[in-house]
Amino acid sequence: MQAVVIQSPGVVEVTQVPDPEPGPRDVVVKVAGCGICGTDLHILEGEFAPTLPVVPGHEFAGEVVAVGAEVPADRVRVGDRVAVDPSLHCGECYYCRRGRGNLCENWNAIGVSVPGGAAEYAKAPFANCFVLPEGVSTADAALIEPLSCAVRGFDVLRPHMADHVLIYGAGTMGLMMMELAKRAGAATVEVVDLNPARLGTAELLGCTATAATPDELDRPRGWDVVIDCTGVVAAIEDGLGRVAPGGTFQQFGVSAQKAEARFSPYRVYNKEITIVGSMAVLHSFERAGDLFVGGVLRPDVMISDRFPLADYPKAIEQFRNGVGRKIQVQPFLT
Ligand SMILES: [Zn+2]
Ligand SMILES: [Zn+2]
Structure with a gap:
């Protein structure tokens, strides 16, 4: 089959690899759509995956074309359309046993450390499949994976009714x-981004206000919840100072591993500021699937570009340049 292979840092190819064979409790998915995200860029730059070469793609959905001998027929069958949770938590380590599988000491993920969905076919455990109901576009359902990271983010935030929320980054x-x-x-949701086109999308989707900087927003007490979705140190440092007394700052965006940010520990103490992180998916994929089926996202707005698999290098370059929103490759795009 045709697949994208990240051979070594900076080297990406679209090439022929053997078709995947399902293990006893696996399915093989014919990929309809696979999203590109910052993690893919980190893998390509050699920052994240210890196991190159790898077929990237941890955000994908498609049709089941083969099932292993032990896959229960009442869970997943050939012909089902599924979105795939890429998490491969070991279930055996200290953190898995404490219910914190996203911190697994033997952490693996489809499309990060084992072959992923930037290919015509991909293998996944049946237990990682969310079966799509009628009326949901298969390719669009690749959005369930990033949505499940956002749901995890809200599990950590534990928001309150009528919070004032400020989000950095309208990607x-x-x-x-x-x-x-x-x-x-939330009582209000305000979004800041330096890119005016992105702010236009946030407005289209119905946020309260947008601006290039929070200085232009009228919230003198600060925000109850500030979420960084940029990973950019300047935004993080600014955001930490915008949290209202008693409020919470969430680091959701992925920074460079060596990045450091400055904040006022006195203010964190004196104003009882909470700082939290959120990493990937934890028991949030099913719920993200339900929200997606319920229409929480507008895929026509969220997905800006659909490329054939052969154009993966072009697609990731466009992503790197910050053009568009979610960019997908569709291996069987016609
Ligand atoms: Zn992702
Ligand atoms: Zn584990």
């Missing part, structure tokens, strides 16, 4: 966090 993740904040009962 795909910022927009998803915005949609969930609205659902979670």
Whole structure:
């Protein structure tokens, strides 16, 4: 089959690899759509995956074309359309046993450390499959994976009704966090980004206000919840100072591993500021699937570009340049 292979840092090829064979408790998915995200860029730059070469793609959905001998027929069958949770928590280590599988000491993920969905076919455990109901586009359902990271983010935030929320970054993740904040009962959701085109999308989707900087927003007491979806140190340092007394700052965006940010420990103490992180998916994929089926996202807005698999290098370059929103490759795009 045709697949994208990240051979070594900076080297990406679209090439022929053997078709995947399902293990006893696996399915093989014919990929309809696979999203590109910052993690893919980190893998390509050699920052994240210890196991190159790898077929990237941890955000994908498609049709089941083969099932292993032990896959229960009442769970997943050939012909089902599924979105795939890429998490491969070991279930055996200290953190898995404490219910914190996203911190697994033997952490693996489909499309990060084992072959992923940037290919015509991909293998996954049946237990990682969310079966899509009628009326949901298969390719669009690749958005369930990033949405499940956002749902995890809200599990950590534990928001309150009528919070004032400020989000840094109106890329795909910022927009998803915005949609969930609205659902979670926020009184206002404001979005800042330096890119005016991205702010236009946030406005289209119905946030309270947008600006290039919070200085332009009228919230003198600060925000109850500030979420960084940029990973950019300047935004993080600014955001930490915008949290209202008693409020919470969430680090959701992925920074460079060596990045460091400055904040006022006195203010964190004196104003009882909470700082939290959120990493990937934890028991949040099913719930993200339910929200997606319920229409929490507008895929026509969230997905800006659909490329054939052969154009993966072009697609990731466009992503690197910050053009568009969620960019997908579709191996069987016609
Ligand atoms: Zn991702
Ligand atoms: Zn584990």
